[in-house]
Amino acid sequence: xxxxxxxxxxxxxxxxxxxxxxxxxxxxxxxxxxxxxxxxxxxxxxxxxxxxxxxxxxxxxxxxxxxxxxxxxxxxxxxxxxxxxxxxxxxxxxxxxxxxxxxxxxxxxxxxxxxxxxxxxxxxxxxxxxxxxxxxxxxx
Amino acid sequence: xxxxxxxxxxxxxxxxxxxxxxxxxxxxxxxxxxxxxxxxxxxxxxxxxxxxxxxxxxxxxxxxxxxxxxxxxxxxxxxxxxxxxxxxxxxxxxxxxxxxxxxxxxxxxxxxxxxxxxxxxxxxxxxxxxxxxxxxxxxxxxxxxxxxxxxxxxxxxxxxxxxxxxxxxxxxxxxxxxxxxxxxxxxxxxxxxxxxxxxxxxxxxxxxxxxxxxxxxxxxxxxxxxxxxxxxxxxxxxxxxxxxxxxxxxxxxxxxxxxxxxxxxxxxxxxxxxxxxxxxxxxxxxxxxxxxxxxxxxxxxxxxxxxxxxxxxxxxxxxxxxxxxxxxxxxxxxxxxxxxxxxxxxxxxxxxxxxxxxxxxxxxxxxxxxxxxxxxxxxxxxxxxxxxxxxxxxxxxxxxxxxxxxxxxxxxxxxxxxxxxxxxxxxxxxxxxxxxxxxxxxxxxxxxxxxxxxxxxxxxxxxxxxxxxxxxxxxxxxxxxxxxxx
Numbered sequence: 001x002x003x004x005x006x007x008x009x010x011x012x013x014x015x016x017x018x019x020x021x022x023x024x025x026x027x028x029x030x031x032x033x034x035x036x037x038x039x040x041x042x043x044x045x046x047x048x049x050x051x052x053x054x055x056x057x058x059x060x061x062x063x064x065x066x067x068x069x070x071x072x073x074x075x076x077x078x079x080x081x082x083x084x085x086x087x088x089x090x091x092x093x094x095x096x097x098x099x100x101x102x103x104x105x106x107x108x109x110x111x112x113x114x115x116x117x118x119x120x121x122x123x124x125x126x127x128x129x130x131x132x133x134x135x136x137x138x139x140x
Numbered sequence: 141x142x143x144x145x146x147x148x149x150x151x152x153x154x155x156x157x158x159x160x161x162x163x164x165x166x167x168x169x170x171x172x173x174x175x176x177x178x179x180x181x182x183x184x185x186x187x188x189x190x191x192x193x194x195x196x197x198x199x200x201x202x203x204x205x206x207x208x209x210x211x212x213x214x215x216x217x218x219x220x221x222x223x224x225x226x227x228x229x230x231x232x233x234x235x236x237x238x239x240x241x242x243x244x245x246x247x248x249x250x251x252x253x254x255x256x257x258x259x260x261x262x263x264x265x266x267x268x269x270x271x272x273x274x275x276x277x278x279x280x281x282x283x284x285x286x287x288x289x290x291x292x293x294x295x296x297x298x299x300x301x302x303x304x305x306x307x308x309x310x311x312x313x314x315x316x317x318x319x320x321x322x323x324x325x326x327x328x329x330x331x332x333x334x335x336x337x338x339x340x341x342x343x344x345x346x347x348x349x350x351x352x353x354x355x356x357x358x359x360x361x362x363x364x365x366x367x368x369x370x371x372x373x374x375x376x377x378x379x380x381x382x383x384x385x386x387x388x389x390x391x392x393x394x395x396x397x398x399x400x401x402x403x404x405x406x407x408x409x410x411x412x413x414x415x416x417x418x419x420x421x422x423x424x425x426x427x428x429x430x431x432x433x434x435x436x437x438x439x440x441x442x443x444x445x446x447x448x449x450x451x452x453x454x455x456x457x458x459x460x461x462x463x464x465x466x467x468x469x470x471x472x473x474x475x476x477x478x479x480x481x482x483x484x485x486x487x488x489x490x491x492x493x494x495x496x497x498x499x500x501x502x503x504x505x506x507x508x509x510x511x512x513x514x515x516x517x518x519x520x521x522x523x524x525x526x527x528x529x530x531x532x533x534x535x536x537x538x539x540x541x542x543x544x545x546x547x548x549x550x551x552x553x554x555x556x557x558x559x560x561x562x563x564x565x566x567x568x569x570x571x572x573x574x575x576x577x578x579x580x581x582x583x584x585x586x587x588x589x590x591x592x593x594x595x596x597x598x599x600x601x602x603x604x605x606x607x608x609x610x611x612x613x614x615x616x617x618x619x620x621x622x623x624x625x626x
Contacts, residue, residue, distance in 0.1 A: 009558035011186065011213045038277060039585065069392065076385050077335045079278060104278070111277035112586045113557075114346045114626065116240045116388045120395065120413055121215050139215070139240050139388075140347045140557065 003131075005033035013140045015122075021131035024088040026064060027097060030134065031082045034068050035075075037115055037138055042108040043081050048100035051082055056094035061125035063095045064134055068118045079104050113140055145189040149173070149180060155609035159193050159205075166410055167196040173207045174543075176605050182554065182597070183211055188218040194410045195223050199418070200231025202484055202491055206543055208498050209605040210552035210597065214239070216413035219497035222546045224482065226491055227419035232407065233428060234416035235398065237494030239475040240391045242431055243438035244382030246499075246521040246549075247315070247471035248532065249446060250369040251376065251464050253457065255355040255621060258375060261456050262353075266579040266622040268452040269351060273445055276346050276583030276626035280339035281444065290334050290386075291326040293341065293440050294433035301440045306342075306447040313510040314468040316500060319439040321478070325429030329386070330393050337386025337437060342444030346584050346626030348591060349381045351449065352523070354530060354618035364516045364534055364615045368469050376618055377449050377466070378530060380523055382475065383438035390434040394427045419492050428477070435476055442471055469532070470519035474499045474549035482544060493544045501535030501547035501612045520612045524551045524599030526591060526625075527576055530618045531603045538610030547612040551599035557590045564589035573623075582625040591625060 003020030016033035020026045035041045051074075055066050074080050078101075085099035116139040125134040150158045152172070157180055159171035171192035175183055183189060188211045195217055196205035202224045211220035216236020225231025258265070274281050283304075285293060293300045298312055298319025312318045344351060354376045359365045370376070383390070398415045401423050402408070407416065417423035446468065450461035457464060477494045484491070502509055502518040509518055517534035524530045539545050555563065569588040573580045582588045606612050 007558075009556035011556060012219075012553045014557060073332060073336060073389075076278075077332075106278065110585050112584050113590070114277050116347075117392055119215055 003029035005029040005036070007033065007036060010137050014138050016136045016138065018134045019131065023060065023090040023132050026132055026134050027067065027088050027090065028085055030064060030068060031071055034071055034115065034138070035081060038075070038113065039109060039111040041081050042105045043083055043102035044105055045083055045102060048083055048102050049080070051099045051101040053097045054095065058093045060090070061123045061134065063090070064125055065118050065120065065123055065136060067095060067097065068136065072115060072118065074101060075104070115140060143187050145184045145187055147189060147193065149184070149189065155605050159189060161196060164193060166408070167193055169196050169201050169204050171196050171205045173211060174605055174609060174611070175209045179209050179601060179605065186213045188213045191218040192221065194414060195221060197410050198223065198225060198232055198234065198414065198416065199407055200225040200227065200229045202226050206546070208546070208548035209602045210497065210548045210550050212552045214496060216411060217494065217496040220548060220552065221496045222494065222498045222544055224491040224493045224544045225419065226484065226489055228489065231419055231492055232416035233419050233424045233477055233492050234414050234494065235391050235394045235427060236413050236415065237496050238391070238431060238477050239496050240388045241382035241475055242387035242390060243435035243473045244475040245438065245442065245471060245473035246523055247379050247442050247446065248469040248519070248521050249377040249449065249466050250469050251374055251453070251466050253375045253464060254373050255375055256373065262579055262622055265353065265452065265456045266581060266624065268456050269449065270581040270624045272448050272452045273344055273351055273624060274342060275344035275624060279343055279626070281342035282448070283342060284339040285341055286338070287334050290337060294324055294326040294329065294436045296320065297436040298439045298443045301443050306444045311443060311446065311468045315439060315471040316473055319443065321432040321435050323429065324432035324436050326433045328426055328430040329390060329433050333386045333389035333393065336389050337384060340384040340386065341437060341441050342448070343384060343441070344381050344445065344626050345384055346587060350526065350623050350625050351445065352378045352526065352620050353622035354378060354620050356616055357529070357619040358617040360614040360616060367512065367516050368519060368532065368615070369465070369467060370532065370616050378521070378523060378618070379442050379445050379449070381441055381445065383434045384441060386437050387434040390430045394430065398423060398427065431477060435473065439471065470521060472499050472519070472521055480545065482540070491544065495546055497549045498546045499549045500545055501539040502545050503535045503537045503540055520547045522548055522550060522599060522603055525593040525596040526578060526580060526620050526623045527573060527593030529599060531599060531614060532616045532618065533603060533607070533612040533614050536610050536613050539612060543611055547606050548602050551596040551602055553595055554597045555595040560592055560595040561586055561589045563594065564592060578620050579622040584626055587625045
């Protein structure tokens with residue numbers, strides 16, 4: 001993962017700020033940021049399953065939000081997390097991700113809090129010096 | 141850092157402040173915030189009053205955009221926001237006026253157990269509750285419902301889970317709407333929402349959700365307290381939770397589907413998070429049908445946890461819950477949109493009332509009240525924080541006249557989660573609570589730190605404003621003695 005993320009305060013909830021050199025480079029740190037908001041999640045890396053996500057629709061920030069929402073459902077419904085990406089295309093109003101997910105190791109993981117949703121509030125993805133930055137607020 | 145509010149706030153009286161509609165050309169009505177002089181200073185520290193002004197722009201809004209004294213910033217509507225729209229005048233329904241956690245709400249159960257008699261058992265009781273009630277991240281419920289069962293549950297409400305053994309028939313009368321909003325349409329709930337909710341009915345969640353054992357510390361109105369079964373010195377159990385992943389997904393689905401709907405109906409919005417549709421439109425009806433289904437899920441959720449609490453008490457005190465007098469006092473939603481009749485311009489009109497972090501507060505003789513509460517008014521349950529107090533109030537006629545039958549829902553956060561964690565460094569919050577007489581157990585690593593008492597405003601101050609304003613009347617103060625959190 002070459003990009004970075006940080007969590008920041010936001011009233012009653014939390015924000016995730018992600019930076020990377022490319023749009024595609026935002027994907028893994030954004031996922032890591034979401035998981036960091038939930039806790040310290042561990043998965044059995046040797047038990048990876050195929051993960052696919054595709055979406056299209058003009059706004060890059062919304063596509064990133066939709067991707068994180070998919071990860072949230074994957075976590076809640078299937079108790080799985082994304083453990084790596086093999087192919088990422090992100091730009092020109094579309095996103096396509098192929099990667100691997102794995103079941104969360106409940107014994108090895110530490111849980112902080114539930115994330116209810118990735119909101120639309122202050123949702124932003126913009127070009128900055130050195131690459132791209134995205135900002136998302138999660139509802140706790 | 142969140143910006144401060146710098147717009148106008150005109151003092152109406154000791155408990156109300158007005159944002160005049162002249163503040164912005166797009167406002168259709170005034171904004172009115174319930175607060176006293178002290179509270180209003182903290183209210184101005186975030187942009188929540190601007191959100192009150194934004195809601196005042198919604199088509200069909202009636203009388204005013206309102207906020208209760210526990211107001212703070214939210215998504216679209218502020219938390220503590222109340223707004224009623226008239227569907228016959230193009231009034232809209234907005235998912236932001238309900239929230240992600242559809243029918244997040246509170247219920248209160250009484251007991252015959254005096255704290256003085258229970259002290260030696262409190263540790264065991266809290267351990268049993270912590271062990272029995274599913275809570276925290278990823279924790280599934282004691283029963284998993286398949287798709288067909290979930291649809292029945294959403295169509296029938298609390299009665300469905302009571303028939304399956306999770307409660308008493310008498311619980312229904314003590315639940316808002318009998319635990320069932322009519323005209324729910326489970327077929328409108330997406331498969332994704334059903335998947336998220338299938339093993340979550342009967343689970344507490346985390347964040348600010350809790351199950352708390354309390355003692356009735358002070359009674360302000362003995363006659364009303366007696367009707368409710370509140371006895372000074374006796375234990376109560378309060379449950380705060382909502383519609384879990386199913387409800388969050390219903391909101392998520394609606395926000396996506398309604399994204400372009402305002403433009404379709406020529407509605408201009410000052411904030412995209414006020415996305416909405418006319419109540420009578422296909423989009424509005426779809427959201428309402430799904431929202432009602434999720435609301436019914438939430439009542440089932442709290443009903444199952446009530447059963448689990450009763451079982452825990454019965455095990456620890458070695459008597460059936462019936463013998464312990466564990467009757468439900470009331471259950472009320474604080475994130476919901478409901479069609480309710482109000483007097484408007486000399487006639488009765490059915491309005492779409494949004495309560496986003498606001499509790500229904502019907503006065504005596506309201507036709508929707510159960511017979512035992514007709515004379516006293518509807519119980520209003522207001523949780524504070526896990527260190528100080530929660531309150532039981534009753535609705536007053538002023539609520540029908542001024543706030544569309546609404547009161548506050550809690551204390552309101554005054555510290556972000558990050559700030560609360562930083563303020564906890566070097567401290568042992570669990571030990572501090574124990575020193576205050578509160579046995580606290582939390583599953584999440586940061587649960588107690590994020591939800592510590594200092595993170596919240598003083599709820600006494602909040603309820604005092606509405607008591608003074610004649611919206612809801614104080615009945616009893618409850619002090620926490622044990623709390624479990626996810």
